[in-house]
Amino acid sequence: MENKLEICQPTCSVDYAFRRIGGKYKGRILWYLQEHKTLRYGALKRILSDVTTKMLTQTLRELETDNLINRKVYHEVPPKVEYSLTETGEELIPFIDYLRQWGDRQIEKANRQPQ
Numbered sequence: 001m002e003n004k005l006e007i008c009q010p011t012c013s014v015d016y017a018f019r020r021i022g023g024k025y026k027g028r029i030l031w032y033l034q035e036h037k038t039l040r041y042g043a044l045k046r047i048l049s050d051v052t053t054k055m056l057t058q059t060l061r062e063l064e065t066d067n068l069i070n071r072k073v074y075h076e077v078p079p080k081v082e083y084s085l086t087e088t089g090e091e092l093i094p095f096i097d098y099l100r101q102w103g104d105r106q107i108e109k110a111n112r113q114p115q
Contacts, residue, residue, distance in 0.1 A: 020066045025051055025059045027096050030085065033069060034093045038084045068092070 021027050025048060032047050033039055039047075045056055060083065063069040068089035074080040085093075 020068065021092060021096075023059070025055065026063060026068075027099070029059060029063060029083075030068065030089055030092055031096050031100070033083060033085045034090070034096075038082045040080065040082055044083065063089070 021030065028048060029044065032044065036043070041056075041060075044060075045051070045053070048056065051059075060069065060071070064071050067086055070084045070086055072082045072084070074082070
């Protein structure tokens with residue numbers, strides 16, 4: 001009989017990764033931060049026009065807790081906060097880019113299908 005840990009290990013690693021970057025907004029936030037290097041909260045809100053304020057705040061906190069993004073607060077009035085990728089977050093960009101390329105191909109295939 002196989003060891004339960006051996007069976008669980010690959011799934012647990014995939015589960016771990018998707019808990020960090022899964023969901024509707026995390027991958028998109030990481031991608032936009034890679035494109036722009038640094039973004040303020042308002043810019044992220046404009047780019048992700050379908051996200052609520054509460055969801056964006058929660059998602060940014062989760063990404064910061066998981067050490068995927070940096071949050072830099074400037075102590076001025078009004079307060080200014082900038083977000084950027086950490087080194088760990090930057091490691092994910094090639095994988096997100098691969099998903100982007102896959103999505104482009106799927107969209108292209110769908111557009112070639114007769115209606």
